Amino acid sequence: MKNKQIMFAKILLVSFFALLNCSKQQPASNLKPEHIIGVKIYNHAGSLPALFEEWQSLGINTAFVSASLDSNIEFRKLTDQFNIKTFIILPIFFNPEALQKNPDLYAITAGGEKASEDWVNFVCPTRTDYQKQRIEYIQNLILQLNPDGISLDFIRYFVFWEKIYPDRTLNSLPNTCFDASCLEKFQADTKIVIPINLATTTDKAAWILKNCFQQWTEWKCKTITSMVIDITVAARKIKPDILINIHLVPWREHDFDGAIKAIAGQDFKELAKYVDFLSPMCYHHMLKRDPTWISSVVADAYRQTTGKIIPSIQVNQAYLTEELSADVFRQALIEALKSPSAGVVLWSWEQLDKQPQKKRVFKDVVQSRK
Numbered sequence: 231m232k233n234k235q236i237m238f239a240k241i242l243l244v245s246f247f248a249l250l251n252c253s254k255q256q257p258a259s260n261l262k263p264e265h266i267i268g269v270k271i272y273n274h275a276g277s278l279p280a281l282f283e284e285w286q287s288l289g290i291n292t293a294f295v296s297a298s299l300d301s302n303i304e305f306r307k308l309t310d311q312f313n314i315k316t317f318i319i320l321p322i323f324f325n326p327e328a329l330q331k332n333p334d335l336y337a338i339t340a341g342g343e344k345a346s347e348d349w350v351n352f353v354c355p356t357r358t359d360y361q362k363q364r365i366e367y368i369q370n371l372i373l374q375l376n377p378d379g380i381s382l383d384f385i386r387y388f389v390f391w392e393k394i395y396p397d398r399t400l401n402s403l404p405n406t407c408f409d410a411s412c413l414e415k416f417q418a419d420t421k422i423v424i425p426i427n428l429a430t431t432t433d434k435a436a437w438i439l440k441n442c443f444q445q446w447t448e449w450k451c452k453t454i455t456s457m458v459i460d461i462t463v464a465a466r467k468i469k470p471d472i473l474i475n476i477h478l479v480p481w482r483e484h485d486f487d488g489a490i491k492a493i494a495g496q497d498f499k500e501l502a503k504y505v506d507f508l509s510p511m512c513y514h515h516m517l518k519r520d521p522t523w524i525s526s527v528v529a530d531a532y533r534q535t536t537g538k539i540i541p542s543i544q545v546n547q548a549y550l551t552e553e554l555s556a557d558v559f560r561q562a563l564i565e566a567l568k569s570p571s572a573g574v575v576l577w578s579w580e581q582l583d584k585q586p587q588k589k590r591v592f593k594d595v596v597q598s599r600k
Contacts, residue, residue: 265573266291266572267290267291267292267574267596268317268573268574270295272298278308279308282314288589288592289593290314292315292317293314293316293579294575295317297319301374315379317377317381318371319383320380320381320382322382322384323384323386324352329351335354337387337407338409338431340404340405340431341432342408345388345406347390350388350390352388355387355454364461365460368461372469376469380472381477381509382474385457385458385461386479386494387454388404389404389493389494390404393516396518396519400486400492405492415453416438424438447491447492450492451495451497455497458504459504473506473507475506476509479496480511480517482526498531498534499534501535502534506538508531508538512542512562515550516544523565524543525568528568540572542575542576543575546581546584556591563591563592563595567599
């Protein structure tokens with residue numbers, strides 16, 4: 231009897247140390263298994279197998295890709311082989327080709343000008359024929375390529391936010407769209423009547439912004455949300471389990487006096503009801519923000535939605551000449567992965583691939599959270 235008690239005690243002791251050792255070897259992870267560790271990639275000229283092997287070594291589990299790259303049969307086979315999820319990036323109201331063919335599609339600013347700045351040119355968001363064509367294009371892509379998800383880009387009103395710095399004001403930002411299509415639909419949907427004595431686009435826009443700014447803002451948000459709903463329904467008719475992500479302008483709810491709704495027409499709370507992920511493009515360096523700003527954008531978006539927020543961060547400097555150092559990149563990555571973040575997306579692989587030091591930083595930060 232005594233021997234059995236001693237043996238039982240030994241078993242308990244061995245089990246205790248085994249559990250203790252196991253807990254030391256497997257620390258709690260700060261990254262959940264479903265967290266997206268992604269890269270945006272638009273083309274790749276080198277070896278695709280080598281690319282996927284490197285992604286695997288870096289901990290990348292998701293690729294946000296152009297339709298042209300995802301059309302590559304070898305690329306799609308490798309995504310299956312390496313268990314990499316793919317989201318096809320789909321620009322919606324940014325469409326230079328459509329605008330070149332039909333300039334009448336241009337969105338119009340409050341100043342009566344085409345919605346165009348630098349490389350950004352926008353289609354009017356209320357053109358039903360264009361909307362139908364875009365949705366059919368998306369459905370055909372899903373049929374042909376069978377991606378895990380689609381990532382909706384430029385699904386908003388016009389603004390070249392990439393050069394909007396902290397000192398700007400709401401009134402300094404471009405408000406659109408005031409073409410005939412939008413003005414007619416706004417009046418029909420809201421029952422607001424624009425005075426008939428206002429002849430020019432500029433006069434009509436000024437009257438709207440002065441007399442019914444809130445209704446105009448709400449209507450813009452509903453226009454964008456409605457397009458998201460239509461795309462979501464159409465996409466899930468083809469593939470019911472397809473994942474849907476939206477690229478967001480990286481403005482917090484009260485930045486620039488509510489410009490995220492008033493200018494961009496993106497109502498995070500409403501958009502989150504219809505999609506799986508929201509991805510604010512937190513390119514802090516180009517926007518002259520501190521890296522800590524990234525986590526504040528994520529927290530603000532999560533507060534409004536309690537949805538899955540995946541910030542996209544930049545790898546290299548853009549628009550500005552000041553270098554984005556490896557140390558600053560590390561800080562940005564750490565901020566992007568802070569709770570309640572659901573992961574991170576790098577813009578872009580093409581940039582990261584040129585910078586071995588930043589690759590090491592990326593691997594170090596990601597693996598330290600496993």
